[in-house]
C-alpha cells in the first residue's frame with residue numbers, strides 16, 4: 001500500500017479498489033477482441049508463410065493447379081503424399097527400383113521418387129487418382145479388376161500408370177529391348193507377352209501377380225487375354 005493509500009479511509013480505499021478492478025476488466029474486454037484478432041492474423045499468416053528454406057511452387061496435378069510451400073529438396077512423391085494428401089502413389093523403395101511410385105508426367109511414365117517436385121512446375125502430372133472420371137474407371141483400371149491384376153494392391157497404382165503409358169508408347173511406335181524388327185514396331189493388337197513383360201519390367205510386384213498384370217494389359221490393348229487359370233497353367237508349364 002502506498003503512503004497516499006494509507007491516508008485514505010477504508011471506505012475510500014475500497015472504492016478505489018473497485019474502480020481499479022472495473023477499469024482492468026473493461027480494459028481487458030476492449031483489448032480481448034483486438035488481441036484475438038492479432039492472434040488469428042498471426043495463425044492465418046503463419047499457415048501461408050514460407051518457413052525458412054521453403055519456396056512456393058505451383059503443380060498441375062490431375063487437371064488442377066495446386067500451390068504449395070516446400071523445400072526444394074522434396075521429391076514429387078513426398079509432395080504428392082505428404083503435402084497434397086494424394087496417397088495413391090506408393091513409396092516402395094524410394095530409390096527408383098520398384099515402380100510403386102510411378103505417375104505420368106506430360107503423358108510419360110516417371111518414378112516420382114526420383115524427381116524433385118520443384119522440377120515439375122508447368123508439367124501435367126497425372127496420378128492414379130486422376131485416371132478415372134467421376135462415373136467410370138479408366139479402361140486399364142477395369143482390365144486390372146477383371147483379370148486379377150493384383151493381390152495386396154500396393155504396387156497396383158504404379159502398375160496401372162505404367163500400363164497406361166505403355167499403351168500410349170506402343171501407339172506411338174516405340175520399340176523395346178525385345179522387339180525383333182526395329183523397323184517394324186509392334187502394334188497393340190500384336191503386342192506379345194514378352195513385349196508386355198519387358199515393357200512392364202520397371203514395376204515389381206512382391207505378390208507376383210504378373211500373370212494377371214499381363215492379362216490386364218492384353219485386355220486394355222484390345223486383345224483377348226487368357227483366362228487367369230490358363231495363364232497360371234501356362235506359366236507353370238513354361
Ligand code: FES
Pocket residue numbers: 090091092093094095096097098099100101102111112113114
Ligand atoms: S518408390 Fe519409387 S521406384 Fe520404388
Ligand code: FES
Pocket residue numbers: 149150151152153154155156204205206207208209
Ligand atoms: S499386388 Fe502386392 S505387391 Fe503387387
